Amino acid sequence: MTTPPTAPTGSLACCVEGNRPMASGTETLSGILPLDKPAGLTSAAAVARVKKIGGRVKVGHLGTLDPMATGLLPLCLGEGTKAAPYLSIADKAYEGVILLGVITDTLDVTGTVAERRKVPDLASIDLESLAARFTGNIEQVPPAFSAIKKGGVPMYRLARKGEAPAMDPRRVRITFLELSVAGPERLSVRLRCSKGTYVRSLARDIGEALGCGGTLEALRRTGFGRLDLASAVTLAELEEGGRERLRRALIPLSEALSDLRPVRVDDETAGRLRRGQQQALASAPPPRRAGETGRVLGPAGELVAVVREQEGRWRLDRVFAESAPCGP
Structure with missing residues (x-):
């Protein structure tokens, strides 16, 4: 929505960098980072700087902001990159x-x-x-x-x-x-x-x-779906606070996808769904309407999967691996 860019404001693909696993013993960061992008920086450059702070973690951005533009640039980290299709459609x-x-x-x-x-x-x-x-x-x-x-x-x-x-x-x-x-x-x-x-x-x-x-x-x-600048963090804050500040700034995926109906399951069902076993959805509360999309939550409220209604039943659309807690 501004200047001749590498990709201008209005682009909605989640551009991802870095897909190598974290070193053993280091927790994987997953979630949505509401970044307040400064002027003079491309969205890709912002991703690169956050990736440097986070280490070997996948990082992608939603809704590209051109260099001249500032404000809310949601970044998807780790398993959060899988949530991009459900977030990018937001106003x-x-x-x-x-x-x-x-x-x-x-x-x-x-x-x-x-x-x-x-x-x-x-x-x-x-x-x-x-x-x-x-x-x-x-x-x-x-x-x-x-x-x-x-x-x-x-x-x-x-x-x-x-x-x-x-x-x-x-x-x-x-x-x-x-x-x-x-x-x-x-x-x-x-x-x-x-x-x-x-x-x-x-x-x-x-x-x-x-x-x-x-x-x-x-x-x-100033806003991206449910996100606003009040929850955003600057690059300066992240670079000063390091990986721990980054972890605390992340919004859990279960919260980021809160527009989707919650479908709660027990621990055993959550494990089966993470292994891609569709039949485990038979014990979940059924869809309420045609075409409905839901977020499957485990016992602790963690995101397990996103499901869609097909022929009156839930079908797995995307499965999310377990990840370390984020937020304050």
Whole structure:
């Protein structure tokens, strides 16, 4: 959602680094780390720095933030990388600033200025009505500088060479949008949106609706599903506190997936499920509706598996190994 990146904001794959087992005698870290990413750092670089603190543990990130953007970047550690498909679909919340009267090739201030236009008197604009035009299900054209692939090639690579084709509009959902004047040529924006929404594109479209164009000047992610910045930790805190600070900052997987219905089982059933024995689900409470997804919890509330309803019965979707406790 900002600059020409290695992978821009809005990308939802969990990119994973490091898959070698921990040395004998060292507990494996597993969980979700709510990281407050600083400006000037790619999401991949943030992963590398956390991996250095955690040692030989798998680390991946959800919902890429571009270098210019700051804020909540959830990282998946250890068994947490298996939870990525269930977490990446969550809505995101952002705060940002739109610079009006400036049009750039990347749709943010890190790009090349293509055009400048006069900005109307913002005091005369009904910002509430303007925001309403972009609230709900809308069609949005993604930026050419994005990680969306055409023919297997990321668009930003083609855009850098001036070869990016016209992008097709996509349906996204903005459930909340608030605009306010932040200066003679700037608007502050607060929003909550579905995956795949580009705030850069929103800045462009709001600027065009005002007749002056616009580009994204600043962006901070403030929420990701149930996660918010209140629970986030900085890289400086992690690098000062080391592996123990990292362990305490992790959110247990059973808590991170708390949107899923809990399905509780005893210790024996948990062990059988971890060995991939589908028949052990016969003793679990049954699904309540078609297509339901549940999180199987052991006696201590630990995550054992994620299950999905199929033909009226639970089926294993993902199994999680036992891991050391995390959190405070």
